[in-house]
Amino acid sequence: MFTPEIVSALEEARIVAVLTLEDPALAPDLGRALLAGGVRVVELTLRTDRALESLVAMRSACPDLIIGAGTVLTPDQVRAVKAAGAAFGVAPGCNPRILSAAVAAGLPFAPGVCTPTDIEQALEAGCTEMKFFPAGTSGGLPHLRAIAAPFAHRRVRFIPLGGLTLENAPDYLREPSVLALGGSWIAPAKTVAAKDWSTIEANARAAANLV
Ligand code: 3PG
Numbered sequence: 764m765f766t767p768e769i770v771s772a773l774e775e776a777r778i779v780a781v782l783t784l785e786d787p788a789l790a791p792d793l794g795r796a797l798l799a800g801g802v803r804v805v806e807l808t809l810r811t812d813r814a815l816e817s818l819v820a821m822r823s824a825c826p827d828l829i830i831g832a833g834t835v836l837t838p839d840q841v842r843a844v845k846a847a848g849a850a851f852g853v854a855p856g857c858n859p860r861i862l863s864a865a866v867a868a869g870l871p872f873a874p875g876v877c878t879p880t881d882i883e884q885a886l887e888a889g890c891t892e893m894k895f896f897p898a899g900t901s902g903g904l905p906h907l908r909a910i911a912a913p914f915a916h917r918r919v920r921f922i923p924l925g926g927l928t929l930e931n932a933p934d935y936l937r938e939p940s941v942l943a944l945g946g947s948w949i950a951p952a953k954t955v956a957a958k959d960w961s962t963i964e965a966n967a968r969a970a971a972n973l974v
Pocket residue numbers: 781806808833834924925926927945946947948
């Protein structure tokens with residue numbers, strides 16, 4: 764269940780950079796490179812030991828960035844990312860326990876879905892915005908169209924993630940059910956580790972220019 768504020772921010776930005784950070788010291792420069800390239804929304808995944816610290820560091824260095832937490836897999840993580848100042852949370856799957864924890868914590872949340880059953884569960888928990896994951900291997904745009912059709916009248920919208928690229932993003936962006944999309948291609952972990960901020964800024968600009 765996203766808030767109207769998060770929905771509007773995503774409607775405007777449409778691009779989400781998926782980040783996996785090993786070193787919180789890199790978070791400020793990374794955030795600045797993304798903003799300089801025109802990317803304002805990120806999903807910072809909880810896939811490293813120092814993800815929460817990275818979230819806090821990025822937030823304080825880049826107040827203009829809308830920082831969501833990704834790979835939120837437990838109720839404790841829901842509470843921890845809320846306390847760390849995440850603007851929203853997403854998960855790879857649709858876990859009713861996580862969705863209840865998100866409601867209780869007041870964390871706008873989009874579960875991951877790739878089947879009609881997932882979508883029904885998410886709807887039942889009050890979500891109309893969902894992460895379509897893994898977009899590429901679960902069937903791409905044809906699959907999204909097929910699973911979205913029965914729920915269009917419920918105004919369900921999707922954020923395709925997983926296997927997206929600068930090349931295939933334009934087709935997804937034209938799809939009416941697609942709220943926003945993104946991926947790790949904008950700031951790959953290797954490029955971040957190399958502190959290659961100019962490449963990340965250029966990737967961000969190329970992605971933002973698709974919109
Ligand atoms: C995510 O968490 O959204 C995905 O891992 C991003 O997938 P990608 O690395 O294929 O962009």
